[in-house]
Amino acid sequence: MLHKWKMSYRLRLLSYMFLVGFLPVLVLSAGVLLIVYQNIDRTEAQEAYQNIHSVAEQVSSSVDGYVKLVDTLSESVVIEHVLEQSSDNVREAYAQMFLLMRGNHEQATLYVLSGNGQVALSTSDIPHSYKLPQNNGWGVFAKAARSKDAVLISAPKQDPDFRNVVLTVCRAVRKDQQIIGYVIIDIERRAIWDILNNYSSQDIILTDQYHYVFYDTLGSSKEGVVSGITGSGSFSSTSGIVRDPDNPDKKLYYFHEPKYHIGVMQKEITDRSGFYALRRTIAIFDLVVLAIIILLSYKLTRDLWKPMGDLVTGMECVRQNNLDVRIPIRRRDEIGALAATFNKMVYHIRRLLREAKQKEETLRIAQIKGLQEQVKPHFIYNTLDLIKWSAKAGDTKTVALLAVSLGRLLRKILGKSAFITVREEFEILQSYMTIQEKRFGDRIQVEFLLEPDLADKYLPKLILEPVLENAVKHGLGSVTEKGRICVSSRLKGKYMEFEIADNGAGMDLAKAQQYLEGHDDQHVGLYNVHLRAKLNGDATCGVTIKPQAEGGTRVIIRLLVLEEGTNS
Structure with a gap:
């Protein structure tokens, strides 16, 4: 390809030597960096998938416990009597509630609410207001009314009362197919924080099935909004990798927990300082190799080109009829033999031309004399x-x-x-x-x-x-x-x-x-x-x-x- 450009032979030779010498080093360096980068990527992906699978498993297990607690209370006769506005069973109902919530008081709040709003029991000293009966048919109550089992939704972060609540488990209590009340557990941030405490160095995000962020390890300010990866096909499979909408240069690893449809995502936070240091070292090494290759290539091309340049100059002198030219013999190899042969050829041409000129001059003189002798007898006669x-x-x-x-x-x-x-x-x-x-x-x-x-x-x-x-x-x-x-x-x-x-x-x-x-x-x-x-x-x-x-x-x-x- 280089011969199509208008380049001198020396420049083409220097380019070929540079490519042959430096290109393999460049390819090798790029290959090493690529292998290291892919290995770091693969290691990071493995660690990330292990983390998010573990988080999903622990969150799902914790939710399972709360769901069982809600199921237990929903089927309790004492709770049923309380919801029927029997004041004789309130103390016993509280006893069951606190017994079941033993050890979880700081992580969740348990509610027993009647559908008409006249009964409201809670394990919290400052309970949230669910505003029954006006909220019947809305939110968690509407979802519980449509299901015979406990349901799970993320808490409405827009309501200040639910700022520290991340998930709500609710089940409707029925008697003769009629809803007489609800058993609710509000799972607070502390419950998730205790689970993710072992992953404090990781940036983990939890979403519900609608991609609603209900927990973010970076703080609650990013909670209560729909994830920026909505519609990007992030949950088209159980797990995968997408680009972080907040930082497109970063990756986002996700896992979709199938039972409760909880999405667990972890941002790419791998420390790549070692890779960058390796890249700098390889770059410096490549520059040193490049300098050595350029130096050697220049020296070699100069040793090759100097005799060739002498030969080109000598041929140009011969073309201009300067046969006194003699090029120096700088080498003892084939190029030196070529220079010696050129000198012998020029000497031979010079000798032949001298002989030819002498013969021509002799012939010319003879011809002139013959012509002159022609004149003499003509005039004399x-x-x-x-x-x-x-x-x-x-x-x-x-x-x-x-x-x-x-x-x-x-x-x-x-x-x-x-x-x-x-x-x-x-x-x-x-x-x-x-x-x-x-x-x-x-x-x-x-x-x-x-x-x-x-x-x-x-x-x-x-x-x-x-x-x-x-x-x-x-x-x-x-x-x-x-x-x-x-x-x-x-x-x-x-x-x-x-x-x-x-x-x-x-x-x-x-x-x-x-x-x-x-x-x-x-x-x-x-x-x-x-x-x-x-x-x-x-x-x-x-x-x-x-x-x-x-x-x-x-x-x-x-x-x-x-x-x-x-x-x-």
Whole structure:
């Protein structure tokens, strides 16, 4: 995946090493933390379920005792007589009540009430008022009237008289299927507190079947309200785990006691300081391992990348035609062998290029000499031909003059130097025209314009003579009027241009192009000059042929400026 991003090889290598080195440590640390956390969770859940099952069992057992007490009194003949408003049995009724409540006076209050409200017996010095007969058909009385057994409801916390009461057990006393009174026990907070005293460190909540909180170990201020987990499916099963509505980050373990439908819930209060300390220790360990991995990865990638970087730099130098590059050999392994092989390859390429250049230079010199030698006999033959015809005509003075001019030309032409100055080249041209004047007489007028800055520059020998000869022979050979030739020069930066213009018959440009490309074996002069100009210069050098508006032809020879040191 990393190769899709625009990352350097070194960064990708560092990333791979980091992932391979640190990812297993990270996964292992996460696994250890997960196992410890799950173990803590599992231990806490087991302890919580044990606690709430134990609480539910003890609460249910306590309620069972009070239910039996109520059943006993409800079936007592003495109680029945009292409820029938027999004052003779009141003392005996109290005796039974206090006997049955022996040891439970501080935990519960026992009531015997007639349905018409005229009889009210209680084991409390300050009894609650149940307000009979007006409350018949309401609350606990309505529920008891519908059942033949004792019923259990949570106390109405909104009534100040029942602030310390948590549960009420009630059973209707019947005679001839008619309700004549009720036996009631109010179970107070102290009874539940005695049960939960062994779990004082736990936050335990007790609810009835309607999720009404009738006891909370954190205080009575949270009692008398419907639990916030109502409707969350908390009692969809006998036991389970839900989120604490007061603190969603905490868990709430619950158990639903099936007999009296009492819900017992315990909040998550496990001390996780040990887990947090372990997490901090593992985090510090991971950071140390990360630092070590980064350090080692950086060192290793640097040891790998430095030679690779040298190799990349060396290849870039070769791409830029720098064959003098040599990369250092930093290692004694395969990468070091690669660097040594690269150096040998560059040396081999440099040697091959040097040999190829020497061969090319030798070939170029040979080609230039061949082209130059082509010019010499051509010019000499034309001059000798002119001397021959002058001798046949008996013009001995002309023959003598031509012989002297030819000798002077031959001394310059046959010299060992392949390059001469522009001034010497112009002297050859002037000597040549001296010979041609004997042939054409006054029909040709030649003008030489030599720029002073060019006089001492060097150029290939006889590079201009064939063009001038071509202008005389082909341009003005058939002209009957006064023929004019202008030989001019100019300096343009590192180039020098020579222009030979005539007012002769002109030249067909298509044929001229063929001459320059060497397609005509009978006209090799222009091709010879054009090729020599390129071989001694660059691609911009050569011959350009243009027509003149007033007639004739302009031939421009573009040459590279050669300094004196070139003459060898």
